[in-house]
Amino acid sequence: MRCPICGSRTKVLDVREKRDKVKRRRECPDCLTRFTTEEKLVIDSLDEYLIRRLNRNFRTL
Numbered sequence: 001m002r003c004p005i006c007g008s009r010t011k012v013l014d015v016r017e018k019r020d021k022v023k024r025r026r027e028c029p030d031c032l033t034r035f036t037t038e039e040k041l042v043i044d045s046l047d048e049y050l051i052r053r054l055n056r057n058f059r060t061l
Contacts, residue, residue: 003030004035008029008030008031010026011027011029013026020040020041021040021041022039023036023037
């Protein structure tokens with residue numbers, strides 16, 4: 001996943017699994033921005049989609 005601030009690749013700091021979704025805490029090694037993504041599997045007809053939603057509560061150091 002890319003950093004929403006600088007576009008660099010991010011690393012995963014923490015993974016938490018809930019019932020139907022996965023929350024990942026991510027950090028950019030370049031600008032040190034931290035943010036959370038939520039991933040949810042949505043089954044529509046016969047197709048499966050992975051929806052990623054960017055939590056807008058990120059912080060920059």
